[in-house]
Amino acid sequence: xxxxxxxxxxxxxxxxxxxxxxQVVAALTAMGEPADPEVVRSLLNFDGGPQxxxxxxxxxxxxxxxxxxxxxAEAVLAVIRPRGNVESVxxxxxxxxxxxxxxxxxxxxxxxxxxxxxxxxxxxxxxxxACVEHTSANPTGPFHIGRVRNALIGxxxxxxxxxxxxxxxxxxxxDDMGRQAAMITWIWTKPMDQWPEExxxxxEGASPDEKRDHYRGRPYxxxxxxxxxxxxxxxxxxxxxxxxxxxxxxxxxxxxxxxxLEGMVGSxxxxxxxxxxxxxxxDFVHNGSVDQVLRRLQRAPHARMEENGAWAIDTATYGLxxxxxxxxxxxxxxxxxxxxxxxxxxLSKFARFGWVIDILGQDHQLHARTLNALLAExxxxxxxxxxxxQDITVPDGGRMSTRGGSxxxxxQLLAEAVERARKEVLARREGLAPEEVEHIxxxxxxGAVRYHIxxxxxxxxxxxxxxxxxxxxxxxxxxxxxxxxxxxxxLRKPEAGEPPYSFxxxxxxxxxxxxLVRLIARFPRVVEQSAHRAHVHSLAGYxxxxxxxxxxxxxxxxxxxxxxxxxxxVALVAAVRQTLGNALDLLGVxxxxxx
RNA sequence: GGGCGCGUAGCCUAGCCUGGAUAGGGCACCGGGUUCCUAACCCGGCGGUCGAGGGUUCAAAUCCCUCCGCGCCCGCCA
Numbered sequence: 001x002x003x004x005x006x007x008x009x010x011x012x013x014x015x016x017x018x019x020x021x022x023q024v025v026a027a028l029t030a031m032g033e034p035a036d037p038e039v040v041r042s043l044l045n046f047d048g049g050p051q052x053x054x055x056x057x058x059x060x061x062x063x064x065x066x067x068x069x070x071x072x073a074e075a076v077l078a079v080i081r082p083r084g085n086v087e088s089v090x091x092x093x094x095x096x097x098x099x100x101x102x103x104x105x106x107x108x109x110x111x112x113x114x115x116x117x118x119x120x121x122x123x124x125x126x127x128x129x130a131c132v133e134h135t136s137a138n139p140t141g142p143f144h145i146g147r148v149r150n151a152l153i154g155x156x157x158x159x160x161x162x163x164x165x166x167x168x169x170x171x172x173x174x175d176d177m178g179r180q181a182a183m184i185t186w187i188w189t190k191p192m193d194q195w196p197e198e199x200x201x202x203x204e205g206a207s208p209d210e211k212r213d214h215y216r217g218r219p220y221x222x223x224x225x226x227x228x229x230x231x232x233x234x235x236x237x238x239x240x241x242x243x244x245x246x247x248x249x250x251x252x253x254x255x256x257x258x259x260x261l262e263g264m265v266g267s268x269x270x271x272x273x274x275x276x277x278x279x280x281x282x283d284f285v286h287n288g289s290v291d292q293v294l295r296r297l298q299r300a301p302h303a304r305m306e307e308n309g310a311w312a313i314d315t316a317t318y319g320l321x322x323x324x325x326x327x328x329x330x331x332x333x334x335x336x337x338x339x340x341x342x343x344x345x346x347l348s349k350f351a352r353f354g355w356v357i358d359i360l361g362q363d364h365q366l367h368a369r370t371l372n373a374l375l376a377e378x379x380x381x382x383x384x385x386x387x388x389x390q391d392i393t394v395p396d397g398g399r400m401s402t403r404g405g406s407x408x409x410x411x412q413l414l415a416e417a418v419e420r421a422r423k424e425v426l427a428r429r430e431g432l433a434p435e436e437v438e439h440i441x442x443x444x445x446x447g448a449v450r451y452h453i454x455x456x457x458x459x460x461x462x463x464x465x466x467x468x469x470x471x472x473x474x475x476x477x478x479x480x481x482x483x484x485x486x487x488x489x490x491l492r493k494p495e496a497g498e499p500p501y502s503f504x505x506x507x508x509x510x511x512x513x514x515x516l517v518r519l520i521a522r523f524p525r526v527v528e529q530s531a532h533r534a535h536v537h538s539l540a541g542y543x544x545x546x547x548x549x550x551x552x553x554x555x556x557x558x559x560x561x562x563x564x565x566x567x568x569x570v571a572l573v574a575a576v577r578q579t580l581g582n583a584l585d586l587l588g589v590x591x592x593x594x595x
Numbered sequence: 596g597g598g599c600g601c602g603u604a605g606c607c608u609a610g611c612c613u614g615g616a617u618a619g620g621g622c623a624c625c626g627g628g629u630u631c632c633u634a635a636c637c638c639g640g641c642g643g644u645c646g647a648g649g650g651u652u653c654a655a656a657u658c659c660c661u662c663c664g665c666g667c668c669c670g671c672c673a
Contacts, residue, residue, distance in 0.1 A: 042613075057615045059653060069653080094653090095616060138673075178673050310671050321598040324669060331671045338673050362667050365599055390600065391667070399667090424635070444635085456608070459600060461666060468607070468622080472635050475608080475621040482635050490632050533612080541609065544620075555628095555637045573632090595635075 008112040010123065012521035015108070016100045017046065019084040020054055024096075027080035033065055052088070052097035053518070059094055069094035102514050107505035109521040113575040114500065121523040121582050123165040130355035132158045133171040135268070135275075138180040139257040141217020143264055144407035145453070145464060146361075146392040146400040148271075152454045152588075153389055154359040155273040156536040159586045164531035169353065172265075172275040173345060176257045176282050178338065182240040183223045184260070185253045186233075188216065195219070196233075199226055211411065213263030216256065245335040247286055254282075267410050271446050272588035284344040290336045293344045293378075297329050300377045308332035318373035320366075327370055339367065343374055346384060356384040357534070362391060387534045389458035395465060408464055417445035420470050421478075425595070443590035444478045450588050451477030455540040475544050477589045483547035484584060485595045486554060487577035492593075495560045496570050503571035507564065512553040513572060519546050520579045527586065543583040550576045 009015060021041055028035035045055045062072035073091040080096075082089045088099035113120045134154020137147045154170070162168045175181060192200060199222040206218055227234040243249055265275070284290050294311070297303055302314040310332040316325040329340045349356045360368055368386045375383060393399055394406045401407060421444040425437050432440075452469050456462055472478035490496060508517065519542075526542045529535060559569040581591050 043615095045615075047610095051616075055616080057654090059615075063653075093616070097616095175673065180673065306671080308671080312671085321669065324598085328671045333671085335671090337671070342673095362600065364668085364673095366668050367673085369598085388600080393666080428633085428635075460608085461601060463607090465607090471622075473622085474635095476635085478635055479621095482633080486633055486636085493632065495632085538609085541620080548620085551636055552638095554632075558632075560632045594633080 008108060008115050010112060010116065010120075011524045012105060012109040012112050013046070013100075013525070016053065016085040016105065017044075019086050020044070020098055023080055023082065023084075023086055024056060024076075027076050028061070030079045031065075031075060033061065051092070051095070052090075053100040054098040056096040056098070057094060058096060062094070100518075102509065102517070103505045105521060106508050106514075106517045109517050110503055110505070110571055110575050113520065113578050114571075117578060118582060118585075120578060121527045121586075122163040123524070123528060125167065126165040128166050128355060129353045130161055130166040130168045130357065131171055131349050131353040132161065132168065132357045132359065133173055133279075133349075134158075134359035135273075136171075136173040136175070137264065138175050138178070139213075139261040139264065140180050140184050141220050141260065142211070142213040143267055143410040144400050145410055145413055145469075146407075148268075148410050148449075149389055149392055149453050149458075149462070150359050150361060151268055151273050152271070152450055153387060153458055153536055155271075155588060156454050156539065156586065157357070157359070157387065157531070157534055159588065160527060160531035160536060160539065163527050163586055166355070166531075169276045170274075171349075172278045174257065174261060174278050174280045175338075176254060176280055177241075177244050177285065177341065179237060179241055181253070181257055182237050182244060183227070184216065184220065184256055185250060186237050186240055187219050187223050188256055189250055189252055196226055196230075199223055211263050211266070213260045213267075214409075214411070216260045216263075242333070242335060244282065245285060249282075254280075267414070270414060270442075271410075271450055272590070279345065281341055281345070284341050284348070285336065289344040289348065290341050293340055293347070294330050294336060296378055297340070297343075297374070302377060306332065309334070313374060313377055315370070315373040315377070318376060320369055320373055324366060324370060327374065329374070339370060339374065342367075342371060343378070346371065346375065347380065349384070350380070350382045356382070357387060358384050359387045359389065362388055364388075385534075387458060390461040392453075392462045392464050395463055400464070413449060413469065414445060416466070417449055417470055418442055421445040421448070421472070424472060429595075440592060440595050443592050444472060444481065444595065447477030447481050447584075447589040448472055449477075451480070451540055451543075454587065455537055457535070457537050477587075478595075480543045480547045480580065480584060480587075481589060481592045482595060483550050484577060484580050485592045487550065487573050487580065488593045490559055490573050491570070491577060493560055495566075496573075497567070499574065501567070501571035501574045503568040505568075507568040508572055510553075510557050512549075512556045513569075516546075516549050516553050516572060516576060519549050520575055523579050523583065530586075539583060539586055543580065543587060543589075546576065546580050546583065550580070 021037060024040050025035040025037050043056055043060060058073045059069050062069040065072060070093050073094055073096050076096060077089060077091040080089055085101050085104055086098055087101040090097050132154055135151040137143065158168055158170045187195065187199065199219050202219045202222045206215060227237060297313060298311055300313060303311060305311055310328055311330040312326055312328045314325060315327050328337065330336060365388055372383055391399060398406050418441050422437060422441040425440050448470060526538060530539045559573055560566065562569055584591050
């Protein structure tokens with residue numbers, strides 16, 4: 001083992017970058033050219049590629065020197081002295097290409113992976129406290145996959161932020177105050193034989209041991225439709241909403257919400273999504289913080305009372321679209337509105353967390369901007385950061401609608417995925433114990449669904465197609481899981497030996513090995529970037545790239561059947577397994593030792 | 596009408612913030628690969644006016660402007 005005395009740098013690329021920057025600056029200085037390290041750094045391109053590990057386009061520097069780019073590049077080449085972690089320099093037209101010292105990079109990378117293990121790619125904990133609020137669906141029935149996009153973006157971002165060092169808490173904001181929740185209570189507090197016929201019809205064939213969110217949520221669409229044409233009953237629901245606000249909710253109200261919520265959250269748990277805290281909207285009403293917000297808003301600079309006693313804020317100065325310059329924050333009857341309660345909630349978050357992040361569907365975009373305007377109106381300097389994602393739609397171009405029957409339930413998707421995965425396992429493997437088959441099928445199914453939804457940038461609209469969602473090949477969760485299982489399988493062989501794995505970096509010089517090492521080395525930066533730019537999809541892209549590189553290596557380079565290189569190659573496989581496993585953990589995709 | 600987002604091969608997608616060298620993947624399709632560490636894999640091929648036009652620049656998928664198309668929002672609902 002190439003044991004290092006000092007603890008390894010958690011970012012294997014950094015020493016190369018430091019050396020390279022210093023050498024470029026030194027070369028420019030030697031040429032008598034201005035060499036601001038910050039300028040040079042911004043010019044350097046570390047994306048890597050077939051040309052080398054870093055590139056410097058010299059156009060700008062050449063222009064300043066009043067020399068054509070290509071000769072300028074040659075001139076730099078003549079004076080630059082690659083050393084340390086920089087192994088090679090070459091000029092190609094207007095570009096200088098640099099290669100890292102592969103042996104040093106390999107040594108440093110593998111040592112970092114083995115020393116840090118599950119912590120490789122993670123950054124040291126910071127004092128920064130953060131809160132990610134996500135999902136926050138009304139407790140009125142099961143999840144459809146549109147809302148699952150919210151949950152998966154939020155959960156993956158939370159994992160990434162934790163890895164990046166944040167002290168992170170996740171929130172599910174439970175709306176038990178509005179009309180939606182009231183409708184559930186309205187119908188379920190009536191004996192079923194008194195339900196209107198068209199609502200009772202929705203319970204036909206319902207089994208009492210059905211999952212609770214499905215069972216209790218069944219009448220919801222019918223109730224919603226029924227109330228549109230039945231003003232008397234609609235008034236009952238309106239009265240109920242008023243009772244919720246004044247603290248006179250029927251005793252069953254919260255229990256019903258809780259019951260449905262447990263069913264909903266149970267489905268998310270299968271996907272590895274969990275929450276640190278459930279925050280109930282009604283708590284902000286009952287603890288007086290909503291009243292406090294309303295009183296502050298009434299004293300705010302742009303507040304005014306309407307004719308019927310309602311309070312509104314003129315937000316024209318906050319740059320909102322012109323239709324939204326008049327924001328009502330309190331009804332004529334004195335009750336609060338969603339936006340006011342949300343302000344109370346956000347103030348409570350600001351009191352506890354330095355960084356507040358909300359995952360919101362694009363339909364909440366205007367709400368987000370209004371919230372910011374009202375926070376400004378209150379003199380509150382802090383703002384939440386919003387991650388806005390686009391809807392998942394169905395192929396005929398429609399929104400995912402519960403009433404139109406176009407919604408795809410998460411539970412339905414998972415059931416379908418598990419069934420398909422089970423078939424695959426049974427077709428590929430023989431003699432597995434039934435519980436092993438189920439374990440793999442569940443992991444493959446949930447891995448496929450999680451990966452499929454999180455792989456696309458949040459701002460892209462997504463059209464749901466069964467055949468894409470259930471793909472186990474190519475750019476998919478199971479592809480990554482398979483590569484992990486493959487690496488695990490190699491390491492399980494007796495010939496692979498036991499950890500700790502010793503290696504000699506100068507034996508890992510095949511192009512496929514060098515490429516793998518470079519990808520492994522990039523992981524800590526991928527984690528950092530995905531967390532801070534809320535680009536969780538880049539984690540999915542990374543996992544695929546690493547898996548793909550590993551498969552290429554696996555086919556091209558013998559490991560256990562090799563000679564003097566064997567131990568080093570085994571170590572490389574172990575490093576891939578560790579890194580890919582860490583990436584899968586961040587994606588919430590279950591690692592499989594075999595599949 | 597206004598605001599926000601999106602538009603990259605038949606389909607899906609990365610890159611856009613911070614401009615840089617032949618735009619990276621996947622699916623589908625065609626042709627190969629398993630006496631050998633898991634073929635949910637690999638190799639090769641096919642396929643691109645980066646929505647259109649203009650501008651800035653030595654250099655534009657990337658920045659700016661205009662237009663077109665699609666989605667969402669514009670409640671004393673949440």
